[in-house]
Amino acid sequence: MEFGPDIVREDDFLTPEECAQISQQVLKLEPHWEARLGPYHFATLGCAAYLDVDENHYQEKSTSLNPLLRQTFGHVYERVRLYFTQLLQETAYYDEAYSYPGFHLFQFEGHESASDHPAERSHFDYQFAKIFPDFASTYLAPPLTFTLPIQEPSCGSSLEMWDLRPEGHARINYEHKEYARTHPSRTVHYAVGRIFTHDGLNLHAMGRIAPGTVGRRITLQGHAYKTQRGWLLYW
């Protein structure tokens, strides 16, 4: 399976019942959530390279959270592993030195305003470069990002994607938010229980939150990075 500009692969993955059960498990683990900077009561369950690596906490947090995540969501991780093994036609695996995929958590309370602009949170998934600092010499394939919606708020959930790649990013002096504000985007509509994978190298963002939205948005998030051994799954 090739990934590249603008390609989002999507497949059915979990049933609504399985998603409801995972939501319950995530809610039970609230004492382990970590509040993060950002609107909508943003929190994570798990250690995320893009949030934790600069603080030098990645290793320590992964080591402390992986056993809990594995114990609770081991069946989901195994399904994810088998899915990517089949999709990529090579073994996918976890490594305890890296964080297991984790959860993005948002809570909307009905006072979301028309001022929600995905452009303001647009980004590229460059974090693989921090997790694998020798990537330039060991690079085998583009990295991958996946999102598996587990629970949606009242407005549904989506991914916003712009036609801008890293080459263009340099050309616009890394002013990607201005680019996102002034250029059209496309919306990839999510569905609970479906898995969405792309290379993270198109400018993208969590999709728009409509005014008046209520409820939780819970997604399982992770990445795949190709190594000599296969595809390493991590977050």
Ligand SMILES: O=C(O)CCC(=O)C(=O)O
């Ligand atoms: O939550 C989403 O829909 C997208 C998440 C995202 O942009 C990311 O993890 O890089």
